[in-house]
Amino acid sequence: MLLQTEKLKHTDSGLFFLLAGPCVIEGENMALNIAETIVKITDRLHIPYVFKGSYRKANRSRIDSFTGIGDEKALKILRKVGETFNIPVVTDIHSAEEARMAAEYADILQIPAFLSRQTDLLVAAAETGRVVNIKKGQFLSPGAMKFAVQKVIDAGNKKVAITERGTTFGYQDLLVDFRGIPEMKSFGYPVILDVTHSLQQPNQTSGVTGGMPQLIETIARAGIATGADGLFMETHPEPEKAKSDGANMLRLDLLEGLLVRLTAIRETINKFDK
Template structure:
């Protein structure tokens, strides 16, 4: 597999259109055929719209409320599928890691290592991800301000890795709601790294009595439009052909057949607000 710089950065650079980029895919890898079909479909859409695309899929879900919740098909099998998606569909891939020893193993299969929001302050985890040389996408904790994410960026860069992305995913509001403070996007952008809006996770309704997270998918377009309007470099959207049958986080995912129309509308918003000469991804140019 080619290095993160060789494979990933060309997809980030889109100086001709100044377009946002997209991280999208299922919440968790459910099987090879589904992953390939989803990736191929999104690649077709994003190629048509000239949107740089990174396939997203968790190889294991560690942060589940209930003991009997689906966590994955097995680490080795899921990582093999992610590697195959990258190779056969020809797109960069991203997956999340939860413990330091996972970094090196996952880095053999994907181009971007993602740090979950609730782990964004874990120094050892950040350093382990940084030391792989892969791009590191850090989700902002639901309990943190945008300003506080400077220290997470500094940890990754202290290991000699300059390739960092920050992702906003809302802040806890009470016990079972999240709200998005859109000030965090320009605040985090000041750190010289690309900033992404995690559209679907920001619409979760965690800590439900059933032990299964709820969501508000009807507001996906609202959050995405607002993020593009205030200058997000990228969007993170979990999508599935049939969210009702998804094995994880179906309550807040976008139906795959709605993605193209949404992206078409978002490209018009981006064009309307993009300053002349702007470049989509600041901070990752070699």
């Protein structure tokens, strides 16, 4: 099951699709270079690819945390990435007022996990006609996501996807309940596993979110094995220098090897499912 956007290539490959890119747009060259690298990899592996980049990060631990380079500037970069490589792009929106603006530049509007119950935001995203990717709140059960999905459908848009990104466990950790993937798939819409955000360690005393990137492959393999339709990963050439969420990002030069191994797992599963 794929996202309903005409720009996706390799849709007959039988593999998972991939949403990947930097946490936040830091500049044009950085975005284009990351996209070019991933496009080459996903074309070789026949993986449908969506470039991910937030034009602004509204949910920050501290007021001095980096939020972006300016909305219009970042959105124009997102559009340039999409046009340069003829691929769809996805970005977060944070308020109903942002939905129409972002829809002028992005193919997929993503609802952040903390905002997944915000009716006005979901309806505004739906009314743009774009694909709406709803991240499951860290505080919600998988079953509760059917109500978020229904809000988008009731607003006249059936182009919906759901993203699992972990559930709050204590104050400073997240866990992925992989039972939720088949449960959410039963709603009839694509289910994505956000691999890197599932490995965040929020609420650190430093005010900077931590992470466990050494477990990226473990979580990704489990997601493929349990039937995730797509994977979401944030990646950067130098995560230690990234301006947002570097602690849980995948280093860009590790992406190809990981995708090769994940592709082999999905191909094996497909053989047994026939």
